[in-house]
């Protein structure tokens with residue numbers, strides 16, 4: 001998929017506003033809380049600290065895709081069991 005983005009648009013904004021993928025969201029906006037977490041080329045990144053243009057040509061996995069695949073079902077269940085509700089990983093499982 002190819003999209004035009006503004007130079008200063010953060011990845012989490014692009015995912016939410018342009019693609020309607022709302023699982024990652026803003027919390028602290030400083031790279032601390034993890035609410036904006038996504039996976040880029042297999043590495044965990046904070047979507048509030050990464051610009052959308054930096055994802056050009058890279059593979060971005062969101063909680064929606066990971067949740068649908070069942071890849072993190074055990075983690076989501078553990079977060080739910082322990083009331084860890086803010087993290088982007090647990091968002092769709094809770």
Ligand code: FES
Nearest residue numbers: 027028029032048
């Ligand atoms: Fe808290 Fe990104 S919004 S780490």
